[in-house]
Amino acid sequence: MTNRQNTLKKIQTKQQTKQIASALALASCGLFTTSAYATELAKKTDDWKIDAALMYYGEQDRVQAIEAIGTAQKAFGDDSVLDLKLVVDSLTGSSASGAVAQSTSQTFTRPSGNGQYHVSAGETPLDDTFQDTRVQANVAWSEVLNPDWKLSVGAYGSKEFDYMSIGANVGIERGFNKDNTTLFLGTAYSFDVVDPEGGRPVDLSAMVIRDNFTTEEAYRTAFEATRQSGSDNKQTADLMLGVTQVLSERWLLQANYGLSSVNGYLTDPYKVLSVVDNNGITEEILYESRPDSRLKHSFYVMTKGALDAGVVDFSYRYNTDDWELTSHTLETHYRYYFSGSFYGQLHLRYYQQSAADFYQPFLMADTPLPEFASADYRIGKMTAYTIGVKFGHKLSGGHEMSYRLEYYQQDPKNDGTTIPGELQNFDLFPTQKAIAAQFSYSF
Amino acid sequence: MPTLSLKKTPYTLSRRDWGYIGEFRAMASPCEILIACDELDIADDILDMAVTEVQRIEQKYSRFIAQNTLWHLNHAQGQKQSIDEETWQLMSFSQQCFQLSEGLFDISAGPLMALWRFEPNAPLPAHADILRTKALVGFERIDFNSRYLSMPAGMQLDFGGVAKEYAVDRVAYELAESYPAIAVLVNFGGDIACPIEKSVPWQVGIEDPQRLDHAAKVLSIRQGALATSGDTRRFIEIEGKRYGHIIDPRTGYPVVCAPRSVTVLAPNCVTAGMLATMSMLQGADAEVFLTQQCVKYSIFR
Numbered sequence: 001m002t003n004r005q006n007t008l009k010k011i012q013t014k015q016q017t018k019q020i021a022s023a024l025a026l027a028s029c030g031l032f033t034t035s036a037y038a039t040e041l042a043k044k045t046d047d048w049k050i051d052a053a054l055m056y057y058g059e060q061d062r063v064q065a066i067e068a069i070g071t072a073q074k075a076f077g078d079d080s081v082l083d084l085k086l087v088v089d090s091l092t093g094s095s096a097s098g099a100v101a102q103s104t105s106q107t108f109t110r111p112s113g114n115g116q117y118h119v120s121a122g123e124t125p126l127d128d129t130f131q132d133t134r135v136q137a138n139v140a141w142s143e144v145l146n147p148d149w150k151l152s153v154g155a156y157g158s159k160e161f162d163y164m165s166i167g168a169n170v171g172i173e174r175g176f177n178k179d180n181t182t183l184f185l186g187t188a189y190s191f192d193v194v195d196p197e198g199g200r201p202v203d204l205s206a207m208v209i210r211d212n213f214t215t216e217e218a219y220r221t222a223f224e225a226t227r228q229s230g231s232d233n234k235q236t237a238d239l240m241l242g243v244t245q246v247l248s249e250r251w252l253l254q255a256n257y258g259l260s261s262v263n264g265y266l267t268d269p270y271k272v273l274s275v276v277d278n279n280g281i282t283e284e285i286l287y288e289s290r291p292d293s294r295l296k297h298s299f300y301v302m303t304k305g306a307l308d309a310g311v312v313d314f315s316y317r318y319n320t321d322d323w324e325l326t327s328h329t330l331e332t333h334y335r336y337y338f339s340g341s342f343y344g345q346l347h348l349r350y351y352q353q354s355a356a357d358f359y360q361p362f363l364m365a366d367t368p369l370p371e372f373a374s375a376d377y378r379i380g381k382m383t384a385y386t387i388g389v390k391f392g393h394k395l396s397g398g399h400e401m402s403y404r405l406e407y408y409q410q411d412p413k414n415d416g417t418t419i420p421g422e423l424q425n426f427d428l429f430p431t432q433k434a435i436a437a438q439f440s441y442s443f
Numbered sequence: 444m445p446t447l448s449l450k451k452t453p454y455t456l457s458r459r460d461w462g463y464i465g466e467f468r469a470m471a472s473p474c475e476i477l478i479a480c481d482e483l484d485i486a487d488d489i490l491d492m493a494v495t496e497v498q499r500i501e502q503k504y505s506r507f508i509a510q511n512t513l514w515h516l517n518h519a520q521g522q523k524q525s526i527d528e529e530t531w532q533l534m535s536f537s538q539q540c541f542q543l544s545e546g547l548f549d550i551s552a553g554p555l556m557a558l559w560r561f562e563p564n565a566p567l568p569a570h571a572d573i574l575r576t577k578a579l580v581g582f583e584r585i586d587f588n589s590r591y592l593s594m595p596a597g598m599q600l601d602f603g604g605v606a607k608e609y610a611v612d613r614v615a616y617e618l619a620e621s622y623p624a625i626a627v628l629v630n631f632g633g634d635i636a637c638p639i640e641k642s643v644p645w646q647v648g649i650e651d652p653q654r655l656d657h658a659a660k661v662l663s664i665r666q667g668a669l670a671t672s673g674d675t676r677r678f679i680e681i682e683g684k685r686y687g688h689i690i691d692p693r694t695g696y697p698v699v700c701a702p703r704s705v706t707v708l709a710p711n712c713v714t715a716g717m718l719a720t721m722s723m724l725q726g727a728d729a730e731v732f733l734t735q736q737c738v739k740y741s742i743f744r
């Protein structure tokens with residue numbers, strides 16, 4: 001029998017025949033390492049996938065926020081996915097107003113013009129009226145047009161007491177080289193309406209204090225003179241270009257470039273600056289003023305790898321803009337699966353930014369008033385870092401529970417400003433510490 | 444893809460002195476799960492998980508269900524189709540099997556097999572039909588990656604040669620993950636996996652193909668898997684030679700001198716099943732092949 005002779009010969013001559021059993025055992029491993037993912041996938045095509053999360057964010061002696069996040073995802077066939085997201089958050093507490101501490105007690109007028117508040121000697125002035133509830137909704141649709149092209153569109157709206165924002169985005173993705181390379185082009189537009197309590201302050205106008213006026217009427221007239229009527233708006237146009245490259249079976253690399261052009265009212269109506277004399281004594285308080293346009297560039301590169309029992313990613317982001325504010329962010333996440341249904345994740349982030357060119361911790365009385373000025377620590381020089389841990393459990397029935405705890409510390413820095421007189425006694429660049437905790441449930 | 448309504452298969456759960464036995468039908472086979480545990484709630488949950496998972500795999504990859512994942516691949520008419528992670532993994536495994544068997548095991552060989560009817564007095568397929576059909580067979584002509592698959596129009600995939608073993612392993616792995624302390628034996632129509640080591644071994648009977656439903660041999664397993672290839676009720680004789688139902692996709696003809704049945708022990712069921720199938724395809728050399736693989740086996744001729 002030639003057939004038999006052929007087979008025998010093959011068995012005798014081919015050494016690799018011996019290794020078929022072990023090669024098969026090895027090849028079959030791939031079938032079972034993805035159990036969780038496959039179950040998730042099977043679920044995804046059938047049902048709504050719902051995530052609910054509750055987050056707490058608390059700064060030491062400052063802002064506290066509670067945020068409820070609900071997301072829902074549904075796939076329609078293999079090619080279309082609908083994502084919905086609703087966020088409700090509530091903020092209370094106070095944030096630094098931008099004014100500097102003094103050796104005597106200070107009096108400030110509330111943003112509404114109704115009433116005033118006092119800040120004790122040596123304390124960093126905080127605006128204690130900070131309280132708001134925000135509702136935000138997003139909807140996104142993505143569609144695989146054909147094996148090479150994928151389209152995504154989205155819209156969102158958010159509303160809080162003094163702010164409203166609506167936006168839309170569209171993106172297109174193209175796969176090349178058997179999908180080992182993906183190019184992404186996206187654009188977004190948003191329109192915001194700013195309508196602060198008490199109206200928008202006139203740029204760099206001086207805060208009027210009721211105590212300095214004999215009658216309420218005289219005070220009101222003076223206060224109104226520092227206000228502009230009506231609301232103002234802000235438009236943002238974004239363009240993003242991205243490439244994702246599969247490097248090997250386990251690693252991929254992603255790089256993005258983003259261009260963002262913001263126009264309109266960019267000033268923070270609640271932030272102020274102290275004008276001090278050479279002894280560091282405050283003479284008056286001015287409302288801040290920012291340019292009405294900002295052009296931002298961002299560069300981002302991230303690599304992500306699948307390890308034997310985990311996932312790791314490293315990323316770097318560089319932002320720069322025509323306010324001369326540049327920042328560098330280094331970030332990593334490392335997830336380790338203790339078992340198929342339980343993982344732990346470590347998150348580290350380091351952030352560093354330079355000050356915007358018009359940032360000043362205070363203004364000097366003997367120098368001419370600049371066109372733009374802000375003492376908002378958020379656009380000053382600073383470094384910040386985050387350390388976080390997260391744990392996730394897979395429960396029966398495809399449910400998943402996770403908890404996250406993060407510590408965030410922000411260290412504002414003096415960018416070469418000489419501190420006059422008594423201001424040297426105070427910490428003008430106080431460290432800010434915050435804790436974030438989140439509990440999520442997916443079903 | 445429309446949502447498939449999954450009506451749960453009926454199953455029974457019965458008490459035994461060593462635990463519970465759950466029984467149901469799936470993938471055209473009698474299925475059972477032996478559970479070494481005295482708690483009814485847990486046994487019921489284990490059985491429920493097993494039924495859910497095997498049904499999911501059957502709904503997704505059965506050749507006999509219209510509009511499922513496999514149906515879409517087989518009706519793509521040469522168009523590129525998107526595939527999910529699980530299908531990609533099955534395709535990758537099938538590709539390895541195709542390469543390791545040097546073309547003997549081919550999930551695209553279904554149309555060739557369909558030409559052969561293993562019934563008494565069934566006509567032999569015409570050689571011309573075999574040649575014509577062979578043009579639609581060949582795993583090497585399938586182009587796929589982790590996201591897409593495309594193959595020439597007319598080609599057909601059939602995971603039948605691996606799906607039952609895959610379902611056994613998937614159920615076994617899932618149960619072991621959820622209940623790592625409970626020994627179970629998963630048996631879908633003779634394809635068996637025991638994922639958790641059991642102190643007192645399971646006793647598994649192997650049928651003698653000539654005396655069906657009668658255990659000819661008893662194997663003890665503490666942990667591992669076994670699978671059987673061979674259907675002794677189906678064969679034809681051509682010019683006095685007996686042909687089994689195993690077709691060599693490279694020739695289009697049944698393998699000569701294939702054993703009646705091959706049972707192989709391996710760490711998991713897909714490996715055992717594939718070794719059993721490959722040894723059948725070796726015909727007269729089945730024993731030589733398995734001996735070289737250093738695995739435990741049992742062959743009936």
